[in-house]
Amino acid sequence: MPTPMKSSNNLHAIYVYGQPLGVECKGCGRRALDFADRDLDGFRADMRELRTLRFVCSKCGSREWAGWLFINATERDAWIEGLIVSPVDRSRPAF
Numbered sequence: 449m450p451t452p453m454k455s456s457n458n459l460h461a462i463y464v465y466g467q468p469l470g471v472e473c474k475g476c477g478r479r480a481l482d483f484a485d486r487d488l489d490g491f492r493a494d495m496r497e498l499r500t501l502r503f504v505c506s507k508c509g510s511r512e513w514a515g516w517l518f519i520n521a522t523e524r525d526a527w528i529e530g531l532i533v534s535p536v537d538r539s540r541p542a543f
């Protein structure tokens with residue numbers, strides 16, 4: 449299962465996990481990957497907190513979001529494809 453972002457997580461965590469940040473809109477449940485086109489090595493020792501990042505949902509306009517961390521590409525892909533259900537849309541986990 450993906451790891452829910454904690455308020456203490458920073459950009460360095462993205463480097464440690466080695467996968468883009470999962471961003472899920474709390475308004476409509478839209479999911480996206482941030483930093484997917486970035487070299488994540490650049491986030492090493494970057495202590496900026498993830499919760500300070502600003503996202504606006506392109507679907508509903510909400511600025512409230514939940515972050516997810518992935519340990520590998522399989523987990524990341526399952527999440528973006530909606531195979532992993534999160535508490536945001538109040539559904540039960542798919543597995």
Ligand SMILES: [Zn+2]
Binds near residue numbers: 475478509510
């Ligand atoms: Zn939305």
